Amino acid sequence: MKKIILLSMALCLSFTFNAQTLDNLKITSKKYGLSKMKKAQKKVYINSFNVNFEIYKEAIDFKAGGNGGRIGGNTSSATAKAAVGLSGVDANKMQAKTNKLFENFKQRLKSEGYEIISADVAGKAKSLEKWNKATGxxxxxxIPGVITCAPENYAFYYKKKGALGLGGLGIQAKLSKELGDVIIADVNLNVMFSESGNDWMKGRAAKVKIKTNLRLVNDYVITVPQKLKKKKSTLGKLFGSVKIKGAVDTYPINSMISFSYGKAGLGSQTQFNGTLKDDAEISGVMKKEKIVAYQKQGSFTPTSFTSFSNYLDAKEDRFSKNAKWITVDSDAFANGFYIACNTFMDKQLNAFFSKIK
Structure with missing residues (x-):
């Protein structure tokens, strides 16, 4: 398990804002057979409580070169890489806010008359007998650049190494039955600060653009440049050992609160899935800006006046990079994160309980 080390590098910019607002957080939900859940016993097992926040982003673009003959000429390959990271994020403050979110969730369940089933009791279910247990x-x-924070006094199960923090995904129906027809709760909260920008008019060049936009995301795909698996090249050592051809790994995420009950099957399982209508932007923490890396391809068209050195210069692969670190106020970041997650969670719990009373 990687240990999170707080970033403490010399930084370019520092933004501190006193005011914090949450713009236009609107929720939506899908409901299946909630009338059955009204009759269920008031017991809940918190199957997953995933809280993720982003502190670093890398992006890469690659433009392949080639031989176009005497008319098109020869072109080199071009690679552009951009990166942006946050400094000032305090791990202790983020942990404290995550703990508070979890306590708020549990207290709301208890205030509605629900008993929370412990992980020790749930671990006796057949569906979890070969799973591993983790405790916050x-x-x-x-995911590179994205921190998963497990709250204090929370224990859960995961199936395989590398999946820590994901909880018992895909087994809610079985687990509900095996625990005596209890309600299974899953919480996913994802706060991202970066998003990819598009540029369709880049021509013979590699170009990458990262935009900063702190928000609680609805549906989002995290992209991470793939690392070299074989021996690192000199270029790889210099630029983070990414694959020059721009290959990336993708990780789809979404913010959602769900409650499941009953066995699987049409007309059998009852479910409430609460999501966002759109991303909820968190204002007053960091400015919106763009980080761009651009690299034009080299080109060579043979003529009677060109030399072999012209050819070598044009065919040499080109690489450019742009990295930036942004300082955020630790309290503003932690508070903005908490306000967004708690507002979403509170609205979804209101919507859920209003439907099953």
Missing amino acids: PFMKEN
Whole structure:
């Protein structure tokens, strides 16, 4: 398990804002057979409580070169890489806010008359008998640049190494039955600060654009440049050992609160899935800006006046990079994160309980 080390590098910019607002957080939900859940016994097992926040982003673009003959000429390959990271994020404050979110969730369940089933009791279910148990508090970088924070006094099960923090995904129906027809709760909260920008008019060049936009995301795909698996080249050592051809790994995520009950099957399982209508932007923490890396391809068209050195210069692969670190106020970041997650969670719990009373 990777340990999270707080970033403490010399930085370019520092933004501190006193005011914090949450713009236009609107929820939506899908409901299946909630009338059955009204009759269920008031017991809940918190199957997963995933809280993720982003502190670093890398992006890469690659433009392949080639031989176009005497008319098109020869072109070199071009690679552009951009990166942006946050400094000032305090791990202790983020852990404290995550703990508070979890306590709020549990207290709301209890205030509605629900008993929370412990992980020790749930671990006796057949569906979890070969799963591993983990206990918070901890922070872990499951996805490069994205921190998963497990709250204090929370235990859960995961199936395989590398899936820590994901909880018992895909087994809610079985688990509900095996635990005596209890309600299974799953919480996913994802706060991202970066998003990819598009540029369709880049021509013979590699270009990558990262935009900063702190928000609680609805549906989002995290992209991470793939690392070299074989021996690192000199270029790889210099630029983070990414594959020059721009290959990336993708990780789809979404913010959602769900409650499941009953066995699987049409007309049998009852479910409430609460999501966002759109991303909820968190204002007053960091400015919106763009980080761009651009690299034009070299080109060579043979004529009677060109030399072999002209050819070598044009065919040499080109690489450019642009990296930036942004300082955020630790309290503003932690508070903005908490306000967004708690507002979403509170609205979804209101919507859920209003339907099953």
